[in-house]
Amino acid sequence: MPERRVTVGSKVGLHARPASLFVQEVVKHTVPVTIRRVDGQPVDARSILSVLSLNVRGGDEVLLATNDDDSGHVLDQLADVLARDLDEEH
DSSP states (O other), X not given: OOEEEEEOOSTTOSOHHHHXXXXXXXXXXXXXXXXXXXXXXXXETTOXXXXXXXXXXXXXXXXXXXXXXXXXXXXHHXXXXXXXXXXXXX
């Protein structure tokens, strides 16, 4: 199962705007993706409410995963999104 560990770049974490932008990127792909805090349970990355419920702050590490062995490139793209400061970009 491909997995990527990424440090969240948005200074305030995955609050409404950055979480929404991340989820929008996730739903562009047909691959099922989960996100979780390093010490937590995975949630569906396509669900804004699930992503917000993680209470991820800037600088926190999260793990992205998929059960599709051929979709590491999708995780790479999503990790790049999370690593950026999405508040600064918009």
